Amino acid sequence: MRLEDTALIKALKEDIGHGDITTSLLIAEGHKSTAVLIARENFILAGIPFAEKIFKLIDSEIKFKADKKDRDAVKAGSVIARINGNTRCLLTAERVALNLLQRLSGIATLTHRFVEKVKGLPVKIIDTRKTTPGFRFFEKYAVRVGGGSNHRFGLFDGVLIKDNHIAVAGGIKKAIKLARAGAQHMLKVEVEVGNIRELEQALSAGADIIMLDNMSIKEMRKAVKIVRLKSPGTILEASGNITTENVRATAQTGVDLISIGALTHSATAVDISMEIMPSR
Amino acid sequence: MRLEDTALIKALKEDIGHGDITTSLLIAEGHKSTAVLIARENFILAGIPFAEKIFKLIDSEIKFKADKKDRDAVKAGSVIARINGNTRCLLTAERVALNLLQRLSGIATLTHRFVEKVKGLPVKIIDTRKTTPGFRFFEKYAVRVGGGSNHRFGLFDGVLIKDNHIAVAGGIKKAIKLARAGAQHMLKVEVEVGNIRELEQALSAGADIIMLDNMSIKEMRKAVKIVRLKSPGTILEASGNITTENVRATAQTGVDLISIGALTHSATAVDISMEIMPSR
């Protein structure tokens, strides 16, 4: 049992409902085929273990032989996997498997593009919680495949004090103090700041991590200088409107982490198709 | 009970897990606030009834007042909704509600862009099954909000004979014949063709709908001419690599439907934020 199977089963039920009527009408019950998954463009592959699972959930007898594995840079026209088994089952599982692979590979590819831009710099590209409702486990997996790292998974595994919290709690210092006093001891405390003045407050209150929200490159450079001087252990995260154009400049400010919502909320799908091979 | 609530509850559990620790640490239990949802760019709004439901699932006492409704063209800076209630609950529901609104509005906005391009022409922009696994109900809803129409929901509510089916079944004619004989009487039979020769076969076999897959504008024009002459009731769907650049030319060929996978698989999120209002 893989705990993510529940989501894959749900996705299959969403597409199949009470049955794949076209396939039932046209394909003989015992017919067997080999199908290939083919890349239709260049991309970083992500999702192969889940795609395999999708076919096996429909029919545990299906053989799935992956020619490429997650993290591989796949070229247009290359075969990703060969799948052999009951033809009806292959066709019924096709779209769910492709939807998953196309979306995850799209995320991995976009992540990889950002990661390449900051090559050689001591910085991590990280994701956010801006994911498709119900599909976060898979999307965060794809970010890792693309060479990125994950920010917290949800509201339950990280303390992140944002502007709304600060406004209600009555200031950065008070908020950090409350968080440090009550947080489970294994969790660091991160706080969002919008300018140098807030950064200083966060530093003096003892934040473990400071997110520089929508600051200019110049401001970020200043922030890094202050932090490295006063509190070298504090982690700095740049956030807001990061593009492939400005990501290297951002990294060069010396921040430790760059978080990018677009990795998951605005990646576009890559093109993959499945073809039944002529049987001989 | 709305049947889609299950998916929203699942999305909330995905984000909240065993608790929103930051909010519990920083915000007093009984504190109340008003929050506003603000558009950060121009877009077509989609998902308001679901966003309202998300807040109410967390706390049924929350008041949600929508200033804008689905289908509205929202301007950057405008207020979308005002939400009043327990501050902890507002903050805990925030990201799930925003994730849903941002993705659905992104789809509606992209769909609307295509729909605008074919204005005045007797053609419908339709979606595909290329959706995020587990989130199809919402994504297809957003296509309709954007002015598009839906293709079949899944494998169970439409007979669509694709190249793989034809290859295994032994030809277009045989496939259509099998489908017409066995399909539930309320369903039309659609078949995918790649060239004029296949189109002629499909026509003579009595397909109700013919999908012109990746044909050139010129070929499509020819296909329309043939079909209108020989079988005026047959519906024609153009499919494959449709962009905002070529969609109008495609529509001008005279096809009835243009299906576009990108509506759901490659829409990018719009930018919306939630802000807690200063209480006075």
Place this chain on the structure above:
Amino acid sequence: MRLEDTALIKALKEDIGHGDITTSLLIAEGHKSTAVLIARENFILAGIPFAEKIFKLIDSEIKFKADKKDRDAVKAGSVIARINGNTRCLLTAERVALNLLQRLSGIATLTHRFVEKVKGLPVKIIDTRKTTPGFRFFEKYAVRVGGGSNHRFGLFDGVLIKDNHIAVAGGIKKAIKLARAGAQHMLKVEVEVGNIRELEQALSAGADIIMLDNMSIKEMRKAVKIVRLKSPGTILEASGNITTENVRATAQTGVDLISIGALTHSATAVDISMEIMPSR
């Protein structure tokens, strides 16, 4: 994974709860047996693949050898299947398997009776949505096994305009027009009519399918004549109070489909028993 397994597991839990206490008290844990399923009357068999699955859900080691298969006309006294394995598991699964087989075979047998009555005539016997809540997938399967065809599965895979819709929408013509304009392109539009006048309206509004509700044989004959003349492609469905006595006369009117609620709501169970064989 077969998507219907969820329902079978639920049925097993309904019967077994926290345990089969009689069997636990009386049968030794490792005891093995062979059981046979025996027909106690003549009938059309339906449900064998599900019965096999029920036993295997309890214990994947059980061997299930079917002597008869779905669609077979089984004689009283004949063996349907031989099942070998852990005796406790055989006895625990017995009732759920029998309940399923008895009900599905009852439906298949009744359907078959209707189908036989219209032998040689170009008409299909179809079911309705009048099924046991939660058990429709299986009951519609049994109709097909009995030689019938299925009407739409639910509210989501067919447009069927009934009297209540017409009353609220403001007339047959308006209703059909709305439906044709908005329905997903793969779905035909069916409308219910109660007399010739309504039939004429439906025809002129372009209904794809017309259901003749509770009309006399004479009226139906007239309806067929009108439709074949004016709109030969339109499909006609007879509905309401069809019995094995009047089904052939109904079919002889020339309608294409005869829908019968009784197939699923009033079929009675056939008699099947399971017997543990003396071991030698």
Place this chain on the structure above:
Amino acid sequence: MRLEDTALIKALKEDIGHGDITTSLLIAEGHKSTAVLIARENFILAGIPFAEKIFKLIDSEIKFKADKKDRDAVKAGSVIARINGNTRCLLTAERVALNLLQRLSGIATLTHRFVEKVKGLPVKIIDTRKTTPGFRFFEKYAVRVGGGSNHRFGLFDGVLIKDNHIAVAGGIKKAIKLARAGAQHMLKVEVEVGNIRELEQALSAGADIIMLDNMSIKEMRKAVKIVRLKSPGTILEASGNITTENVRATAQTGVDLISIGALTHSATAVDISMEIMPSR
């Protein structure tokens, strides 16, 4: 929360899927109506609280006013309930509510027919576990509404030693002894016997309840005489091929209980319809 709501929600999802497309196309979103449920034949009503719940699960604002209640003998043509609310919701819930009412009332009516036949005699008409998989809770409820009583609900709340158990356990006496020794103290031990010799064994082994399986009226009379003499506290259940023709003669043998599988496995649905009232 009523624990049976889960089953009703499942039944609604089965019918509605991703949406009631006909109603969405034809009925305006805010339209309100009054609908009436009308009996189309005479029957014993069963299921009104569940039918009400079904409508309220779709829309909690719907008003449901029952003119008749469970156990009432309803006449053809009479109004069972008046339901007021959103027209779309009324139409969407209609079939699930009717399917439930029609099946449960069919069971209650058949049960009532048997109960009437044995009027004045000290005997209870009881059901069996021969129910539709997944729907037992409701079917056993309907038996009680019809004036019958329930046998055990499942394998977990009664010790019932049947022929297969006896064969494997090594005889009636051994089986009863094992059961009495191990059974939870609140449960009586029932055993199935096929003739007078087995009855004597069961008696001497101390069975609390003895089921006379498929015995002739004459044999049953003899069995009653023996039991009343030797062990007046022992309960006797007649079982097997009981019809409305032979049920009174069976009761007159003096048995305490008569169990009838047909109550649930072979009841046919009664006819009920829903009509939207013209609004004035």
Place this chain on the structure above:
Amino acid sequence: MRLEDTALIKALKEDIGHGDITTSLLIAEGHKSTAVLIARENFILAGIPFAEKIFKLIDSEIKFKADKKDRDAVKAGSVIARINGNTRCLLTAERVALNLLQRLSGIATLTHRFVEKVKGLPVKIIDTRKTTPGFRFFEKYAVRVGGGSNHRFGLFDGVLIKDNHIAVAGGIKKAIKLARAGAQHMLKVEVEVGNIRELEQALSAGADIIMLDNMSIKEMRKAVKIVRLKSPGTILEASGNITTENVRATAQTGVDLISIGALTHSATAVDISMEIMPSR
């Protein structure tokens, strides 16, 4: 499929959530190990089949070899089971398996202590419904492993009239009469009494089982004498504040059953650890 698997899967998800991050970071994906489960004190073992299932739910390839089986009196330091397979999976499943074994063995051990105290006396030690919410199936299993018996499982498989019922129903006699008239015929009727006067009422009303609630040893002795004289078949259950100190004296009063809530609500966990063996 074992029906209890659902609960084990839920327990695994509770602990693992979106992933075992420590193990993923530190252990190579394909690494294999052998682990041993070791008793850290003396106890009665309970839960081995469930522990095995927990490991196999994580990875069906894992080999689980039990050195000890349920009911065994295990000595501190002895090996309970050897488990071989993927190291990541072993470590991920560890805590859930140990939590289950430690709690169930604690219950079995405490039960066994009571059972030993009454050795040789014709009395059964039974549990109550005072279990951890959601975990009753397993806790009642552990009671049986420890040599105890189960009282009813829930509110649905036994008629037990308690003081609150009597107060509302209007007296012991009336309550018993109602219960006997309406209860399913396989269930005995048990009533709680607090003194001899109530006992006499219960006897005369025909209770099958009488629970002596919080009576003194002397009173219980008197109760037994009365019951054995007047109604030898009636079962007597002692209940309330039974400890290992007073359980034998209670048994010696002659009651048939002694029910003890502490078996499940106040057993403490035994100590078991898992160790990865050095590979050579």
Place this chain on the structure above:
Amino acid sequence: MRLEDTALIKALKEDIGHGDITTSLLIAEGHKSTAVLIARENFILAGIPFAEKIFKLIDSEIKFKADKKDRDAVKAGSVIARINGNTRCLLTAERVALNLLQRLSGIATLTHRFVEKVKGLPVKIIDTRKTTPGFRFFEKYAVRVGGGSNHRFGLFDGVLIKDNHIAVAGGIKKAIKLARAGAQHMLKVEVEVGNIRELEQALSAGADIIMLDNMSIKEMRKAVKIVRLKSPGTILEASGNITTENVRATAQTGVDLISIGALTHSATAVDISMEIMPSR
């Protein structure tokens, strides 16, 4: 919606199954009562909001008035809450509500006892993952009510390197290095050490938190001295065989945290009862 409702509904279904038969037989359908929850010993109360929810899940009309709230030190004999509503529903919900309150209050009371012992010292009493499978959310809540703090919730929200990890990973230093390199940036890295030598390794590898496993008081004192000197920010957790006898001495060594598995795995239930009040 509270996300924990699912677990409470499951607990209710576990106890109620297909119905509370005793209550249905004895209590009139519309009867109303007031019930009181009464403490039968002194304890720290925990679980009131969940108990209220349990009653309301059965019947949303029930009024629940708490006289005591979570964290209150309740005296034997005092009224905890007054509950008014349908008598059947009160009795049906009783045991699940009591089971939850009794177990959670037991945990809170035991936790509080430890917390009192270390009064005035700068140390936190924390729990472990040694909880009842499926019930962790509630048990960790009770620890907080009792004045303790929580360790990580599961394997997903904390990096804790234990002896088994170290053995496989190839030593403390290597393990910490791997963890620091790969862990999500918001999580600290904790490592378990068994002696001073391992402590030194952990310190030099940069562990954020060090768990002193089963060390003597003397060793722990030495460990504290070393850590405060070399790395004042490092957090120290004492673990293993902590009792109310040795907890203060442990705290006095200067460690920051003391984790105690017994808080959840060996707390015993407190005694609470529900009584229906005589109506006047």
